[in-house]
Amino acid sequence: MLIQFAIKNFLRQGLRSILNVLITAITIVTVIFNLSLLNGFQARATLNMVKTDVAGGHYRIAGFDLLSPTEWEDHTGLVPDSLKALPEDQKAETLILQGQIFPNNRLYPVQMRGVGPGQELLDLPLQGLKRFPEKITDQIPVVIGTKMAERTHLKQGDSVVLKWRDKFGAVDARDILVVDVVKLLNPRVDEGMVWLRLDHLQDMARREGEVSWVAVELFQGPVPDMEFHSVDDLMKDLLILLKNDRRNSIILWIILMFLAGISVFNTQILNVFKRQKEIGTLLALGVESKQVVRIFTWEGAVTAGISVVVAGLIAVPLFMWFQTVGLDVSHLEESTIPVRDAIFLEFNPFEIFYSITVVVALTILVAWLPVRKISHMDPTLALRGKAIT
Amino acid sequence: MLELKQVSKTYRVGNQDFPALKNISLTIEENAFMSFVGPSGSGKTTLLNLMGGLDRPTSGQVLFDGAQLESMNRSELAQIRKQHIGFIFQSHNLLPVYSVYENVLFPLLLNHLKEQDARERVMALVEKVGLTEQANKKPAELSGGQCQRVAIARALIKRPKLVLADEPTANLDTENSFRILELMQDLNEQYGAAFVFSTHDQRVTQFINREVRLEDGAVLWDKAKNGNGELE
Numbered sequence: 001m002l003i004q005f006a007i008k009n010f011l012r013q014g015l016r017s018i019l020n021v022l023i024t025a026i027t028i029v030t031v032i033f034n035l036s037l038l039n040g041f042q043a044r045a046t047l048n049m050v051k052t053d054v055a056g057g058h059y060r061i062a063g064f065d066l067l068s069p070t071e072w073e074d075h076t077g078l079v080p081d082s083l084k085a086l087p088e089d090q091k092a093e094t095l096i097l098q099g100q101i102f103p104n105n106r107l108y109p110v111q112m113r114g115v116g117p118g119q120e121l122l123d124l125p126l127q128g129l130k131r132f133p134e135k136i137t138d139q140i141p142v143v144i145g146t147k148m149a150e151r152t153h154l155k156q157g158d159s160v161v162l163k164w165r166d167k168f169g170a171v172d173a174r175d176i177l178v179v180d181v182v183k184l185l186n187p188r189v190d191e192g193m194v195w196l197r198l199d200h201l202q203d204m205a206r207r208e209g210e211v212s213w214v215a216v217e218l219f220q221g222p223v224p225d226m227e228f229h230s231v232d233d234l235m236k237d238l239l240i241l242l243k244n245d246r247r248n249s250i251i252l253w254i255i256l257m258f259l260a261g262i263s264v265f266n267t268q269i270l271n272v273f274k275r276q277k278e279i280g281t282l283l284a285l286g287v288e289s290k291q292v293v294r295i296f297t298w299e300g301a302v303t304a305g306i307s308v309v310v311a312g313l314i315a316v317p318l319f320m321w322f323q324t325v326g327l328d329v330s331h332l333e334e335s336t337i338p339v340r341d342a343i344f345l346e347f348n349p350f351e352i353f354y355s356i357t358v359v360v361a362l363t364i365l366v367a368w369l370p371v372r373k374i375s376h377m378d379p380t381l382a383l384r385g386k387a388i389t
Numbered sequence: 390m391l392e393l394k395q396v397s398k399t400y401r402v403g404n405q406d407f408p409a410l411k412n413i414s415l416t417i418e419e420n421a422f423m424s425f426v427g428p429s430g431s432g433k434t435t436l437l438n439l440m441g442g443l444d445r446p447t448s449g450q451v452l453f454d455g456a457q458l459e460s461m462n463r464s465e466l467a468q469i470r471k472q473h474i475g476f477i478f479q480s481h482n483l484l485p486v487y488s489v490y491e492n493v494l495f496p497l498l499l500n501h502l503k504e505q506d507a508r509e510r511v512m513a514l515v516e517k518v519g520l521t522e523q524a525n526k527k528p529a530e531l532s533g534g535q536c537q538r539v540a541i542a543r544a545l546i547k548r549p550k551l552v553l554a555d556e557p558t559a560n561l562d563t564e565n566s567f568r569i570l571e572l573m574q575d576l577n578e579q580y581g582a583a584f585v586f587s588t589h590d591q592r593v594t595q596f597i598n599r600e601v602r603l604e605d606g607a608v609l610w611d612k613a614k615n616g617n618g619e620l621e
């Protein structure tokens with residue numbers, strides 16, 4: 001009975017009720033959208049990293065550190081037999097060396113990355129390199145990403161001088177031929193990188209059979225002279241970045257929740273103030289003051305209940321539409337986030353449940369706060385409209 | 390049924406005590422149909438509130454069916470009001486979101502009756518106050534007299550032992566006042582509830598059988614009607 005009464009009163013507030021419901025519903029939708037977008041973002045970024053670089057982890061030559069380019073040359077080695085024996089779709093042998101190119105007579109340091117031309121583990125568009133023979137004949141065939149092409153003003157078919165050091169420290173220089181400019185899913189393996197055939201790079205550096213790491217699909221157990229780096233390990237920086245994004249979205253959530261809370265709070269204060277006579281009447285009729293508090297709290301809390309429904313009505317078509325277009329994040333090319341294609345929402349039922357619960361609980365709380373004072377109200381003063389002035 | 394023993398009520402205004410009621414002793418009979426009269430500020434409303442357990446005296450005792458109201462907590466007082474006391478206010482104070490029917494039904498629901506069991510009883514009383522056609526209207530759609538009749542029905546539906554009506558006719562024209570007073574007189578005879586009004590409306594006098602005059606918070610006189618229908 002009290003709930004029915006509360007709902008009737010809620011409806012009586014008309015525009016104010018609608019406003020409260022809308023802002024609360026928008027809070028719910030925004031929170032779920034944000035969290036799900038971050039999930040989608042994380043899933044996509046992780047997937048791109050895995051597909052283009054990380055795979056199921058790296059067996060790296062002990063001591064190799066991608067962030068210390070001057071030491072790349074010191075940490076190469078032969079591929080152990082156990083890894084060598086893996087089929088092409090379960091490993092990608094990779095050699096990383098420093099080099100410099102000179103587009104338009106400017107020096108441009110690059111990472112030369114040689115990948116086995118036959119590997120099928122990583123999703124890299126390096127088909128252009130396949131048709132070349134194992135031994136370099138004329139120019140060295142390379143593939144670069146679109147970002148790299150833009151930076152260096154190189155196009156498909158261009159040649160440019162590449163300088164590098166071989167295993168014994170001798171500097172070598174030769175023309176490379178850009179056989180392909182490709183779109184790489186992961187900007188991290190685009191800018192500053194020149195992709196070569198592994199056999200070519202080994203040949204150029206006189207490092208027959210040597211690699212920096214072997215990307216594998218599955219952990220193969222300990223391998224002598226190599227360190228295994230897990231997926232989590234290799235993506236640590238990315239995961240930290242995403243955690244920050246999550247924190248930012250919580251700030252947005254707090255702001256929205258604050259607005260919704262203030263709106264409901266205000267309505268409730270006005271309710272208590274404007275409806276003192278009604279409160280007095282209820283008390284005179286024998287309704288206990290704590291029941292009156294409950295009625296008024298329910299009135300505010302109904303906002304939460306209806307908001308959840310409205311949020312559903314907004315969210316379902318909105319999210320369905322969003323899933324058909326996705327969010328274009330091509331602007332992230334400039335950052336180091338490994339996403340360049342559109343991202344989509346990825347829903348986590350627990351997160352959705354949790355967000356809704358928090359919003360509903362907070363709404364009930366702010367609906368209750370201003371009406372608490374009813375329980376101390378003098379009914380005779382309330383009847384005269386003078387309990388609160 | 391109701392007994393006031395040396396009841397006083399003092400309000401504190403600023404840092405001064407203001408005595409609104411001074412040492413009032415009264416006994417109200419089971420079937421009373423009586424009125425407090427007196428100028429504005431004489432303490433009528435204050436007295437009714439004390440009798441209904443809506444307020445507490447500064448000193449003295451209020452006994453309802455022998456039970457001391459001042460020894461009860463808020464919740465117990467609410468129980469008494471819920472079960473035994475009907476309030477009618479100067480302005481009707483109906484619940485605006487409820488229809489006539491629902492307003493009258495409300496006290497029964499509070500007393501844990503089911504709507505299906507209460508429906509007939511509510512409609513019978515709504516008919517008695519002449520509002521059958523308006524049963525589904527909201528208070529905002531009714532006239533002042535109609536609203537006051539709803540308020541009376543709401544006060545009576547639970548068959549209270551005591552009905553306290555604070556200036557029930559103050560907002561009504563003569564015709565409506567008479568109709569309402571006749572109605573209450575009827576109900577008093579039928580249901581045997583004690584009716585206590587407060588008023589400074591002279592028109593009320595001809596209906597009641599006891600009149601207590603208050604002035605400055607004290608009883609000036611207390612007259613009952615004799616066999617000739619005169620107060621003495």
Ligand SMILES: Nc1ncnc2c1ncn2[C@@H]1O[C@H](COP(=O)(O)OP(=O)(O)OP(=O)(O)O)[C@@H](O)[C@H]1O
Pocket residue numbers: 381400401402407409427428429430431432433434435436589
């Ligand atoms: N809460 C209060 N605080 C201070 N003074 C009060 C309070 N309630 C009533 N009074 C004072 O007590 C006196 C009696 O008030 P009460 O309302 O009982 O008079 P009344 O006879 O009902 O008057 P009226 O005919 O105008 O309704 C008045 O002087 C009033 O100002």
Ligand SMILES: [Mg+2]
Pocket residue numbers: 433434435555
């Ligand atoms: Mg009064």
